[in-house]
Amino acid sequence: MADEAVVDRLRLKCLDVRRDIIEMVHAGGSGHPGGSLSAVEILTALYFEVMRIRPEEPDWEERDRFILSKGHAAPAIYAVLAERGFFPVEELKTFTAPGTRLQKHIDMHLVPGTELSTGSLGQGLSVGVGMALADRMDGKDRRVYVLIGDGESQEGQIWEAAMTAAQQRLNNLIAFLDYNRCQVDGYVCDICGLEPVEDKWRGFGWHVQRVDGHDLHQILAAVETAQRSEQGPHMIIADTVKGKDISYMENRPEWHARAIAEEEYRVAVADLDSIGRSLARSGGAG
Amino acid sequence: MTGRAEIIAKLEQQALTIRRDILTMVHAAQSGHPGGSLSAADIVTALYFHFMRVDPDDPDWPDRDRFVLSKGHACPVWYSCLAEKGFFPVEELVTLREIDGRLQGHPDMKKTPGVDVTTGSLGQGLSVGVGMALGLKVDGRDARVYVILGDGELNEGQVWEAAMAGAKFGLDNLTAIVDYNNLQLDGHCHEVMPIEPLVDKWRAFNWQVLEIDGHDVAAILGAIEAAQGTLGRPTVIIAHTVKGKGVSYMEGECDWHGRAPDDEQYSQAMAELGADAGELASGLASARKGSPDHAVQQATVESLVPSSGIQALTPGRAGPAPTRDAYGEVLVELGEEIPNLVVLEADIAKSTRTCHFAARFPERFFQFGVAEADMMAAAAGLATTGQIPFASTYAVFGSMRACEQARTFIAYPELNVKIAVSHGGITPANDGVTHQATEDLGIMRTIPGMTVVMPADAYATKALVRAAAAHTGPVYLRFTRDAVPIIYGPDETFEIGKGKVLRQGDDVSLIAIGDMLGVALEAAERLAASGVSAEVIDMHTLKPIDRALVVQTAAKTRRVVTVEDHQIQGGLGSAVAEVLGEELPTKMRRIGLRNTFAESGRYDLLLAKYGMDAGAVAAAVRDLMD
Numbered sequence: 001m002a003d004e005a006v007v008d009r010l011r012l013k014c015l016d017v018r019r020d021i022i023e024m025v026h027a028g029g030s031g032h033p034g035g036s037l038s039a040v041e042i043l044t045a046l047y048f049e050v051m052r053i054r055p056e057e058p059d060w061e062e063r064d065r066f067i068l069s070k071g072h073a074a075p076a077i078y079a080v081l082a083e084r085g086f087f088p089v090e091e092l093k094t095f096t097a098p099g100t101r102l103q104k105h106i107d108m109h110l111v112p113g114t115e116l117s118t119g120s121l122g123q124g125l126s127v128g129v130g131m132a133l134a135d136r137m138d139g140k141d142r143r144v145y146v147l148i149g150d151g152e153s154q155e156g157q158i159w160e161a162a163m164t165a166a167q168q169r170l171n172n173l174i175a176f177l178d179y180n181r182c183q184v185d186g187y188v189c190d191i192c193g194l195e196p197v198e199d200k201w202r203g204f205g206w207h208v209q210r211v212d213g214h215d216l217h218q219i220l221a222a223v224e225t226a227q228r229s230e231q232g233p234h235m236i237i238a239d240t241v242k243g244k245d246i247s248y249m250e251n252r253p254e255w256h257a258r259a260i261a262e263e264e265y266r267v268a269v270a271d272l273d274s275i276g277r278s279l280a281r282s283g284g285a286g
Numbered sequence: 287m288t289g290r291a292e293i294i295a296k297l298e299q300q301a302l303t304i305r306r307d308i309l310t311m312v313h314a315a316q317s318g319h320p321g322g323s324l325s326a327a328d329i330v331t332a333l334y335f336h337f338m339r340v341d342p343d344d345p346d347w348p349d350r351d352r353f354v355l356s357k358g359h360a361c362p363v364w365y366s367c368l369a370e371k372g373f374f375p376v377e378e379l380v381t382l383r384e385i386d387g388r389l390q391g392h393p394d395m396k397k398t399p400g401v402d403v404t405t406g407s408l409g410q411g412l413s414v415g416v417g418m419a420l421g422l423k424v425d426g427r428d429a430r431v432y433v434i435l436g437d438g439e440l441n442e443g444q445v446w447e448a449a450m451a452g453a454k455f456g457l458d459n460l461t462a463i464v465d466y467n468n469l470q471l472d473g474h475c476h477e478v479m480p481i482e483p484l485v486d487k488w489r490a491f492n493w494q495v496l497e498i499d500g501h502d503v504a505a506i507l508g509a510i511e512a513a514q515g516t517l518g519r520p521t522v523i524i525a526h527t528v529k530g531k532g533v534s535y536m537e538g539e540c541d542w543h544g545r546a547p548d549d550e551q552y553s554q555a556m557a558e559l560g561a562d563a564g565e566l567a568s569g570l571a572s573a574r575k576g577s578p579d580h581a582v583q584q585a586t587v588e589s590l591v592p593s594s595g596i597q598a599l600t601p602g603r604a605g606p607a608p609t610r611d612a613y614g615e616v617l618v619e620l621g622e623e624i625p626n627l628v629v630l631e632a633d634i635a636k637s638t639r640t641c642h643f644a645a646r647f648p649e650r651f652f653q654f655g656v657a658e659a660d661m662m663a664a665a666a667g668l669a670t671t672g673q674i675p676f677a678s679t680y681a682v683f684g685s686m687r688a689c690e691q692a693r694t695f696i697a698y699p700e701l702n703v704k705i706a707v708s709h710g711g712i713t714p715a716n717d718g719v720t721h722q723a724t725e726d727l728g729i730m731r732t733i734p735g736m737t738v739v740m741p742a743d744a745y746a747t748k749a750l751v752r753a754a755a756a757h758t759g760p761v762y763l764r765f766t767r768d769a770v771p772i773i774y775g776p777d778e779t780f781e782i783g784k785g786k787v788l789r790q791g792d793d794v795s796l797i798a799i800g801d802m803l804g805v806a807l808e809a810a811e812r813l814a815a816s817g818v819s820a821e822v823i824d825m826h827t828l829k830p831i832d833r834a835l836v837v838q839t840a841a842k843t844r845r846v847v848t849v850e851d852h853q854i855q856g857g858l859g860s861a862v863a864e865v866l867g868e869e870l871p872t873k874m875r876r877i878g879l880r881n882t883f884a885e886s887g888r889y890d891l892l893l894a895k896y897g898m899d900a901g902a903v904a905a906a907v908r909d910l911m912d
Binding site: 108109115116117119120123124126127128129130131132133134135137138154155156157158159160161163164166167168192193196199200202203204205 | 409441442443444445446447450451454479480481483486487489490491492628649650652654655657659660661662663664665666667668669670671672673675690691694695698699700
C-alpha cells in the first residue's frame with residue numbers, strides 16, 4: 001500500500017491537472033476533455049511518483065518512456081508535463097493557438113517530455129514494443145509505459161502488438177487500458193464491445209491486473225506488482241469514468257471532443273472547486 | 287451409420303483426387319503453393335462435396351453458400367474442387383498461373399467461375415466473410431459463409447478486428463475454419479509468432495470454438511454440423527492439420543510452402559496418392575518446362591535454403607539476379623559495420639532475404655509474423671532509441687497495408703527507418719496481382735520527407751542500400767522478386783538524388799527506374815539500329831528527383847520517355863512531368879501500366895502484354911518523333 005501522504009499529494013496534483021485541462025480546452029475552443037479527464041490519475045501517478053524522468057533534461061538517456069497512444073488526450077499529458085516542470089504552466093493557455101507547441105494531437109518534436117507523435121489510434125502500443133525491444137537490446141533497465149484507449153482496442157494493430165510483446169516476453173513494458181466505456185459514436189459496448197476484456201489480454205499472453213482507474217492506491221499498487229513480476233508484458237485494465245469529476249461530462253460520449261462554452265466552463269470550475277474544498281476538509285490538502 | 291460411413295469413404299476418395307489435382311497443377315506451373323493446399327484438402331472437399339449449396343451451372347446463384355479462401359495462396363485446392371465439381375473443365379487446371387489464363391496465382395473473382403472473392407493478401411478474408419454474412423442476413427437468405435484461415439495470418443490484427451465484428455453482429459451464418467498446420471513461411475508458428483492459447487483467444491472474442499483433427503472427415507462433418515446448429519454467434523473450427531498432408535516428403539516441411547516439385551518428386555507424390563499410369567503420364571506431359579519460370583523457380587528454391595554464408599554475386603556482368611538477393615547480402619555486410627542496425631521482418635525472411643541477417647545477427651533481428659502494421663510502427667519505436675531499423679516485407683504490404691504507419695509514425699516524426707521491400711512492380715510475376723506492387727512508388731512519393739529509391743541491378747542495390755543506411759531519415763527501398771540483368775560493375779558509385787547517364791543521345795531521352803533500366807537500354811540499342819540516338823538515364827532515386835538532370839537531358843533531346851514498372855500515374859512519369867511542366871515543357875510519353883492491374887504469368891510475357899517491353903518503348907519514341 002502506497003504511503004498515504006504520497007497519495008494525498010497526488011490527489012491534489014490530480015485536481016490541478018483537471019483544472020488545467022478545463023482551462024486549456026476552454027481557452028483553445030476545442031479539444032478532447034472527456035478522455036483527458038478519465039486518464040488523470042494514471043498519468044499523475046506515473047509522472048509524479050513512478051517514472052524515472054528529469055524535467056530539466058527531457059532527453060536524459062536513462063529515462064523511462066511514456067506513450068499516449070490515445071493521442072487525442074493530449075490536454076492531459078500537456079497538463080501533467082507542465083505541472084511536472086517540463087515547460088511553463090502558463091504555456092498551456094496556448095493550446096491549439098497558431099504557432100503553439102501544443103498541437104491538438106501531440107508532436108514529439110515540439111513538446112518537451114513527449115516521446116512520440118500520436119493521434120492516429122491503435123498504433124502506440126506497437127511503437128512501445130519497439131522501444132522496449134531496444135531497451136532490452138541495449139541492456140538498459142528502463143521501462144516503457146503505454147496508455148491505450150478502449151475504442152482503439154478495436155484496431156487489429158493493438159492485437160498484433162499484443163502478440164509481439166508476448167512473443168518477446170517484454171517484461172519492461174507496462175500498458176494501461178483507460179477503460180472509460182465511451183467512444184466517439186457512443187458506448188463501447190454498443191459500438192463493438194471488448195468484453196471479456198481480461199480474457200482477451202490473457203489469451204494474448206499478457207499478465208493482467210484490473211484496477212479502479214481513479215483510485216491512486218490501486219494504480220500505484222498495480223504498477224508495483226507489474227514492476228516486481230517477471231510475467232510481463234503487463235496490462236493494467238483501469239476502469240475509469242469519461243469526463244471524471246465534471247458533473248455534466250461524466251459517462252457522456254458526446255464529451256469525447258467538444259468545446260466548453262462559458263456557462264459550462266463556470267460549472268466545471270465550480271465542480272472542481274467543490275472537490276478541492278472536500279479534499280481540504282478530509283485533510284488531503286495537509 | 288452405414289450411410290454416414292459411405293459418405294465419409296466417398297469424401298476420402300474425393301480428397302485423394304483433389305490432392306492429385308493440386309500436385310498436377312503446381313507441377314505444371316512450376317510455381318505455386320502445394321503445402322498449404324494439401325493441408326486444407328479434406329476440409330475444402332467436405333465443404334464442396336457435402337455441405338455447400340452451390341450450382342456449377344449458375345455460379346452467381348444468389349442463394350448459394352459462400353466460400354472465402356482467406357489464405358489465398360492455397361488456391362490450387364479451391365481450383366481443384368471447383369473443377370471437379372463442374373464449374374470449369376478439369377483439363378484447365380494445368381493452366382495455373384499462365385498468362386491469359388483464368389487460374390491466377392491467387393484467387394481472382396473476376397476471372398474464375400465459382401470464386402466468390404479475390405484473396406491473396408493475408409488476414410483480410412474474414413472481414414469479407416463478415417460482410418457477406420451481414421449481406422445475406424439483410425436479404426433474408428439462409429445461405430452460409432465459410433472462411434478458411436491460415437494459422438500464420440492470425441498474426442494479422444485485421445483477423446481480430448473481424449473476429450470482434452463477427453461476434454458483435456451475432457453472425458451464426460458465418461463459420462471460420464483455421465487450417466492449423468503450424469507452419470508458416472518463415473518456420474513453425476510458435477517460433478515465428480506464437481498464436482497459442484488459440485482456443486482462449488477465440489473464446490475471449492466470443493466465438494463458439496470447436497477443435498478437431500482437420501484430416502478426420504468424420505470430425506470435419508461433425509464440427510460443421512455443430513456450427514450450422516448454433517444460433518446467435520459465429521463458430522470457429524480450429525482444425526489441426528499437417529502441411530503437405532498426403533505427400534511423404536512434403537509433410538511438415540516448411541520448404542514446401544511455395545515450391546513446385548520436379549518430375550521425379552511429382553511422380554513419387556502421384557504414386558503415393560494412388561494415381562494410375564495414365565494420369566501420371568498426362569500430368570508429366572503438361573508441365574511448362576524449359577520456361578524461364580522453371581529456371582527462376584529452381585534458383586529461388588536454392589536460395590531459399592538459409593546458407594551458412596552469403597552467396598557471392600554473380601561475378602563480372604554475368605547474368606540476371608533478383609535485386610533482393612543483393613539486398614540480403616549487403617544487409618549482412620552493413621550489420622558487421624553498423625552495430626545499431628536492426629532488421630524487422632514479417633514472416634517472409636527467406637523471400638526478402640533478411641534470413642541471412644537473421645542467421646548472422648539473431649539478437650538484432652525481430653520477427654513480427656504476418657503483421658506489417660505492427661512491424662512498421664515498432665520500427666518507429668526502435669528508431670526513437672537510436673537504432674537504424676530496416677523493416678522488410680513485400681512492396682505491396684509495406685507501402686499499402688502499413689502505409690499510415692509509415693506516414694504518421696515514421697515520416698511525420700522524421701524517424702530514421704528504412705522500409706526495404708521486395709517484389710516491386712510486376713516482378714512477382716507468377717504470383718499475380720495481389721503480390722504485385724504497382725502503386726507503391728506514387729504512394730510513398732507523396733509522403734513528406736520520404737526518400738524513394740529503386741536500384742536497377744545487384745551492384746546498384748548494394749551501393750544504394752549503403753547510401754540509404756548512411757542517410758538520416760526515412761527511405762523507401764524497392765527491390766525485384768524476379769531476376770533482372772546486371773548492368774553495372776562492382777566499382778560503380780551511386781549517390782541518392784543523383785541520376786546517372788548511361789548512354790548519351792540526341793534524339794530522345796529514356797528516363798528509367800529499377801528493373802526497367804534494362805528495358806530502356808535494350809530499346810536504345812534497337813533505336814540506334816534504326817538511326818535514332820537515345821540518351822538513357824537511370825533515375826534510381828525517384829524522390830528527391832534529380833531535377834537538374836531531367837531539365838538538362840530534356841533541353842538536349844527535346845523528347846522524353848519515362849520507363850517504369852508501376853502505374854503511369856504517381857511514379858516516375860508523373861515526377862518527370864512535374865519537373866518539366868515547371869521548368870521546360872517537353873513532349874513526353876510514359877511507359878508503365880495504364881490504369882490496369884496485370885495478372886499471373888511469366889515476367890517477360892507480362893512486360894510484352896502490358897506494353898512495357900523494349901518494343902513498346904521504341905514504339906513510343908517513334909510516336910513522339912512523328
